[in-house]
Amino acid sequence: MKRLDYDDVRRSICAFDCPDACGLLGYVKDGRLVAVGGDPDHPVTRGHICSKVAFDHLRVHGPNRLTQPLKRIGPKGAGAFEPIGWDEAIGTIAGRFKDVAASYGAESILPYSYAGTMGIVNYNVGHRFFYRLGASQLLRSICSIAGNVGYCYTNGSNRGVDPEETSESRYIIAWGANLVSANVHQMAYVQQARRKGARFVVIDVHRNKTGDAADWFIPIKPGTDGALALGLMHVIVAERLYDAAYIAEHTVGFEELCSRLEAYPPGDVAAITGVPMEDIRRLAREYATRQPSFIRIGNGIQHHDNGGMCVRNIACLPALTGAWLHRGGGCMKSNSGYHAFNEMAVTRPDLMPRAAHGRLPRTINMNELGKTLLEVSDPPVMAMYVYNSNPAAVAPSQAKVLRGLSREDLFLAVHDVVMTDTCRYADVVLPATSAWEHTDLYRSYWHLRSAMAEPAIEPVGESKSNLDVFRLLARAMGFEDECFADSPEDIMRQALDFPANPHLEDVTLDRLRREHVVRLNAPSKHVPTTFFYSEQMARDGFDPLPSYVPLPEPDQGLTLVTPPNHHFLNSTLAGVDALIEREGRPTLQLSAADARERGIQEGDLVRAWNKRGAVELYAHITDAVQPGVVVSQGVWWASKMPGGGGVNQTTPDRIADMGGGAVFFSNKVEVERIAT
Ligand SMILES: Nc1nc2c(c(=O)[nH]1)N[C@H]1C(S)=C(S)[C@@H](COP(=O)(O)OP(=O)(O)OC[C@H]3O[C@@H](n4cnc5c(=O)[nH]c(N)nc54)[C@H](O)[C@@H]3O)O[C@H]1N2
Ligand SMILES: Nc1nc2c(c(=O)[nH]1)N[C@H]1C(S)=C(S)[C@@H](COP(=O)(O)OP(=O)(O)OC[C@H]3O[C@@H](n4cnc5c(=O)[nH]c(N)nc54)[C@H](O)[C@@H]3O)O[C@H]1N2
Ligand SMILES: [Mo]
Numbered sequence: 099m100k101r102l103d104y105d106d107v108r109r110s111i112c113a114f115d116c117p118d119a120c121g122l123l124g125y126v127k128d129g130r131l132v133a134v135g136g137d138p139d140h141p142v143t144r145g146h147i148c149s150k151v152a153f154d155h156l157r158v159h160g161p162n163r164l165t166q167p168l169k170r171i172g173p174k175g176a177g178a179f180e181p182i183g184w185d186e187a188i189g190t191i192a193g194r195f196k197d198v199a200a201s202y203g204a205e206s207i208l209p210y211s212y213a214g215t216m217g218i219v220n221y222n223v224g225h226r227f228f229y230r231l232g233a234s235q236l237l238r239s240i241c242s243i244a245g246n247v248g249y250c251y252t253n254g255s256n257r258g259v260d261p262e263e264t265s266e267s268r269y270i271i272a273w274g275a276n277l278v279s280a281n282v283h284q285m286a287y288v289q290q291a292r293r294k295g296a297r298f299v300v301i302d303v304h305r306n307k308t309g310d311a312a313d314w315f316i317p318i319k320p321g322t323d324g325a326l327a328l329g330l331m332h333v334i335v336a337e338r339l340y341d342a343a344y345i346a347e348h349t350v351g352f353e354e355l356c357s358r359l360e361a362y363p364p365g366d367v368a369a370i371t372g373v374p375m376e377d378i379r380r381l382a383r384e385y386a387t388r389q390p391s392f393i394r395i396g397n398g399i400q401h402h403d404n405g406g407m408c409v410r411n412i413a414c415l416p417a418l419t420g421a422w423l424h425r426g427g428g429c430m431k432s433n434s435g436y437h438a439f440n441e442m443a444v445t446r447p448d449l450m451p452r453a454a455h456g457r458l459p460r461t462i463n464m465n466e467l468g469k470t471l472l473e474v475s476d477p478p479v480m481a482m483y484v485y486n487s488n489p490a491a492v493a494p495s496q497a498k499v500l501r502g503l504s505r506e507d508l509f510l511a512v513h514d515v516v517m518t519d520t521c522r523y524a525d526v527v528l529p530a531t532s533a534w535e536h537t538d539l540y541r542s543y544w545h546l547r548s549a550m551a552e553p554a555i556e557p558v559g560e561s562k563s564n565l566d567v568f569r570l571l572a573r574a575m576g577f578e579d580e581c582f583a584d585s586p587e588d589i590m591r592q593a594l595d596f597p598a599n600p601h602l603e604d605v606t607l608d609r610l611r612r613e614h615v616v617r618l619n620a621p622s623k624h625v626p627t628t629f630f631y632s633e634q635m636a637r638d639g640f641d642p643l644p645s646y647v648p649l650p651e652p653d654q655g656l657t658l659v660t661p662p663n664h665h666f667l668n669s670t671l672a673g674v675d676a677l678i679e680r681e682g683r684p685t686l687q688l689s690a691a692d693a694r695e696r697g698i699q700e701g702d703l704v705r706a707w708n709k710r711g712a713v714e715l716y717a718h719i720t721d722a723v724q725p726g727v728v729v730s731q732g733v734w735w736a737s738k739m740p741g742g743g744g745v746n747q748t749t750p751d752r753i754a755d756m757g758g759g760a761v762f763f764s765n766k767v768e769v770e771r772i773a774t
Contacts, residue, residue, distance in 0.1 A: 102132070103127055103132070104125040104127045104132055105126065105128070107123050107125055108123070108126060108555075109122070109124075109137055109551070109614055110123070110124050110534060110551045110554050111533070111540040111550075112533075113217050113551075114151070114215075114670065115213035115214075115667070116148075116280065117280070117542060118142070118282060118283050118544065119216065119540050119542035119543075119547075120137070120142075120143040120147050120283075121136065121137030121142075121143040121549065121614075122135070123135040124554035130555065131154075134153070134154045135147065139614075140549075141262070141615065142542075142545045142547060147282075148282045149664070149665065151667075153671070153674055153676050154534075156674045156676055157671060157674050158515075158532050158558065159558065160516070160674060160675075162517050163516055163529075163559070164514060164527060164528075164530070165558060165560060166559060167181065167182050167186070167528050168180065168524075168526070168527040169182045169186075169525065170526070170527075174503065174506070174510075174522075174523045175503070175522050175523050177521075182526075184562070187528060188567075188570045189574060190525075191574075192571060192575050195231065196575070198481045201480075202477040203232075203477050205460055206477040206478060207228075207231060207234065207481045208233065208470070208479045208482045209482075209483050209485075210464060210482055211238070211484065211485045211486040211487050212238060212464070212486055212487040213241065214486035214488075215538070215564075217533060217536075217539060217551075218444065218540070218541065218589070218590065219444075219536075219539060219564075219590060219593075220533075220536065220565060222445050223564050224485060224486075225444075225445035226444075226445055226446040226568075226582070227572055228483075229445070229447055229450045230446070230577050230579060231575065232459055234459055234460050236462055237462065237464060239753075240465055240492065240760050242397050242400070242432060242543075242759075243756075243758060244401075244409070244754035244757045245395065245397065245399070245408075245409035245759070246757065247406050248400070248406035248409040249413050249431040251632050251640075252413040252632070253413055253417075253626040253627075253628055253629075254626050254629075256431070256432045256435035257626070258428055258429050258431060259426065259428040259429065259430045259624070261430070261433075261544055263425050264284070264394075264426050265291050265426070267291050268291070268294075268297070268389060268391065269296060269390075269392070270296055270299070270393075271299045272288075272298070272299070272300045272301070272308055272312075273301045273323065273394065274395065274397070274398035274399030275308070275394045275395065275396025275397075275398065276302075276307070276308050276661060277308045278306070278311055279306065279307055279308070279663065279664040281394075281544065285308070288311075297313050297314065297384065298313045298314075299316065300312035300315050301318055301323065302398070303317065303318060303319070303398075303657075303659055303723075303727055304659065304722050304724075305317065305721075305722040305723075307664065309722070316373055317372070318371050318372060318373055319370070319372040319724070319727075320402065320659060320727060320763060320764070321402040321403070321648070321649040321764055322370050322372070323371075323411075324404055324407050324408035324410075324644070324646040324647075325370040326378070327408070327415060328358075328359060328367065328644060328646055329366075329368075329371070329382075330378065330381060331355070331359050331382075331415065331644070332359040332360075332363055332364065332367070332382075333364060333378065333383070334382050334385075334415075337382070339382070339386035339387060340386070341420030344417070344420030345417065348627055348628060349417050349629075349630055350627065350628070350630060350631055351630035354631040355644065358643045358644060358645070364378040385415070389420075390421060390425060391416065391421045391424075391427055392426055392427060392428065393415060393416065393428075394429070394430060395409055395413065398661055400759060401754075401763040401764075402649060402763055403761050404646070404647045405755065405759055406759065407640075407644070407755055409431055410644060411644040411645075413429055413431065413628075416428045416429045422624070423623075425622070428624070432544075433542070433543055433545070436601045437546075437548065437601070438596070438602075439541070439594060439599070440592055440593055440596035440598075444592050449579065462474075463753060464493070465753060465760045467493045467498075467502065468493070468494075468497070468499040468500075468502050469495075471503065471505060472498060479508065480509065481509040483513075484510070484512045484520055485512070485567075488519060488520050488668075488669045489503075490503060490518065490519035490520040490522070490523065491519045491669040491672075491733050491746070492669055492746065494746055494749040494751045494760060494761075494762055495710050495711070495750065496711060497743070497747055498751070499746075500523075503523040509525055510523055510525050510526075511528065512524040512526075512528070513529075514528075514529075515530045515532050518669065518673075519669075519736050529558075530562065530563065530564065531558070531561045531562060531563045535553050535554075535555055535558065535561065536557075536586070537551065537587075538586065539590040539610070546618045548610065548618060550607070550611060550614065565584075568582070569583070590610075594606060602618065602619070604619055630644070647755070650764070654766065655766040655768050656767055657726060657764075658745070658748060658765045658766070660729070660731070660746075661729070661763070662731065663732030665678075665681040665732075666681065666733065666734075668733055669733045669734075669735065672738070681732065683716055684715050684730060684734045684745075685717070685718040685731075686706060686716070686718065686728050686730050686769065687723045688718070688723060688769065689720070690721070691725040692726070692728065696770060697771055698719070699719075702771050704716070704769055704771050705772050706745075706769050708765075708766060708767045708768065710747065712748065713730070713739070713745050714740045714743075715740070715745075728769060730745050733745065748765055748767050749761075749762045749765050750762075
């Protein structure tokens with residue numbers, strides 16, 4: 099192996115939207131990042147990082163990197179731009195914002211952002227600007243919200259098992275969670291636990307890398323997990339495998355739950371889920387009798403119409419068995435509750451002006467972007483500012499989104515690190531720093547450690563951080579509020595100054611500077627109160643008990659599930675050649691039976707389509723998917739797709755049962771062969 103040539107090593111933190119929030123080492127030579135490794139001193143990362151971020155230097159200095167502000171000189175979508183200066187770019191955006199606000203009202207301006215960076219400063223710093231402007235508010239609902247709401251109804255807050263304890267678990271279920279690809283260090287704890295005799299069960303609609311690593315892989319029909327959870331609870335109650343003392347002390351509504359469970363005997367549940375009756379019984383018995391047991395609830399199961407309730411049902415299980423009392427026992431969906439920071443101080447919703455009749459600016463659900471751009475008229479969206487996100491690739495119902503972004507009367511500004519599919523529709527493109535180039539504070543939605551990262555290299559080209567750009571925009575808009583002069587340190591201090599969260603006690607900026615990675619002040623054992631019956635849900639118009647509602651779409655065609663792949667991070671990294679090479683090409687996995695029925699052979703170019711749109715993919719015939727289900731992994735850039743459109747051409751922009759969540763995977767398509 100060639101020896102790496104570098105002159106400096108800088109500690110950093112991975113800013114991507116991934117549970118692990120790894121400690122990184124950036125190897126720097128002549129001011130350029132030349133290699134990326136894992137930080138051996140980060141207690142969770144322990145020197146090991148995923149096979150995608152190890153190539154991050156190729157994104158940071160790659161051919162798609164934006165280095166100058168640009169203005170559009172061709173039709174929307176074509177990607178023809180010419181460089182302009184920062185003054186002209188900021189002046190154009192502020193000028194258009196002022197014009198549009200004067201003609202249509204400030205609500206006609208829409209910010210659109212998600213999790214390009216998870217840094218608290220650069221994720222949140224746009225909020226205060228758009229609040230002050232009076233722009234439409236954005237409901238950031240594309241990822242995990244439905245399940246998180248369902249979990250919180252059940253267990254009170256987004257807090258669960260500390261993953262660092264799960265190497266001591268003896269029964270581990272990954273439920274709709276692709277740990278090998280999407281949460282590698284959870285997988286490391288699973289392997290440690292297995293070496294000590296733990297059993298590892300995976301419940302998924304297809305056998306991915308995590309299913310391959312399981313002791314027992316249980317395939318299930320999409321969107322039916324809520325019923326499986328009810329069936330497991332039925333068996334646990336019927337066979338008296340529950341912990342009565344725990345239930346009496348730590349739960350609400352056990353009797354009501356028991357009457358509900360009568361409707362879910364294993365035979366009926368087998369018919370709904372496709373999981374054989376004997377497997378349901380066996381899983382319930384094993385789960386209830388091996389402690390500590392741990393369920394890692396993934397985001398896959400909640401990207402369905404019934405996703406919130408599905409997570410709620412699963413989150414009831416550890417309270418039946420008393421698993422929470424054991425170290426490494428319980429469940430977790432998200433641990434973001436431990437890291438709650440002073441969001442009001444950072445985002446400043448108090449800056450929002452009230453409209454004449456006293457109401458706050460309207461809220462737009464980010465999952466309804468296409469619909470919003472094409473159909474909303476009171477007022478219409480006339481200007482949009484995208485940062486930390488690539489909606490042309492990741493948002494559902496892509497055909498509508500692209501039609502909306504193509505509107506000649508829409509002004510679009512996009513701030514990104516690289517030239518994305520969304521940038522191609524922009525009137526003005528702004529170059530952003532990567533997390534290697536700016537200061538930020540990081541938390542994890544999985545482990546309980548917080549960290550601060552300072553720049554490892556100078557900004558590439560003329561790129562600027564979100565913080566710096568919003569500072570410039572605020573000045574150009576004439577906003578004089580003091581908060582628009584805040585430094586990253588000011589915002590980090592505001593975030594951490596939050597006595598309402600006891601877990602932040604003693605987590606200070608000085609300590610983060612000194613120690614780099616700081617463990618939250620969190621108890622080693624979290625025991626929630628579990629609401630089998632939830633008054634709050636009844637008040638909010640939901641069934642107060644765990645329930646199962648089948649997916650709405652007519653039972654015809656194939657269900658197309660499009661979860662993340664191993665080498666991309668949503669659409670980020672999907673432009674790095676070395677990673678595209680490792681990922682291969684965009685495929686459609688289908689069963690031999692479904693292939694035969696349609697005359698499809700291995701490697702054929704096929705079209706998956708429905709009334710929303712069509713996507714072309716290469717067929718891969720495999721027993722990893724069940725008949726009736728087809729899978730395409732990864733959000734590929736349009737330029738890498740044989741038909742020029744992504745999987746989101748087909749995905750619905752309906753809204754999940756809770757929180758306004760996305761329903762990417764409740765998606766029916768027809769599949770046909772195009773060419774050999
Ligand atoms: N390599 C990689 N890692 C990532 C990401 C990435 O793009 N690539 N993205 C990051 C982000 S933003 C997120 S939200 C997480 C997502 O990572 P996870 O939380 O693991 O969620 P998904 O990968 O969306 O889905 C997990 C599994 O759920 C399955 N699934 C889909 N529908 C159902 C169902 O009805 N029932 C069951 N039982 N399973 C179902 C899918 O087939 C998939 O294998 O990963 C993060 N980490
Ligand atoms: N079909 C299908 N669609 C999906 C999913 C799926 O499983 N299937 N997953 C969904 C999920 S869970 C999620 S979370 C979303 C993810 O949706 P997004 O959050 O939009 O994720 P990315 O596609 O990675 O786009 C993030 C963009 O932010 C940019 N960026 C990074 N750092 C910075 C910065 O500091 N400043 C600025 N201005 N830009 C920056 C990156 O270059 C990148 O282009 O996708 C969703 N879409
Ligand atoms: Mo996500």
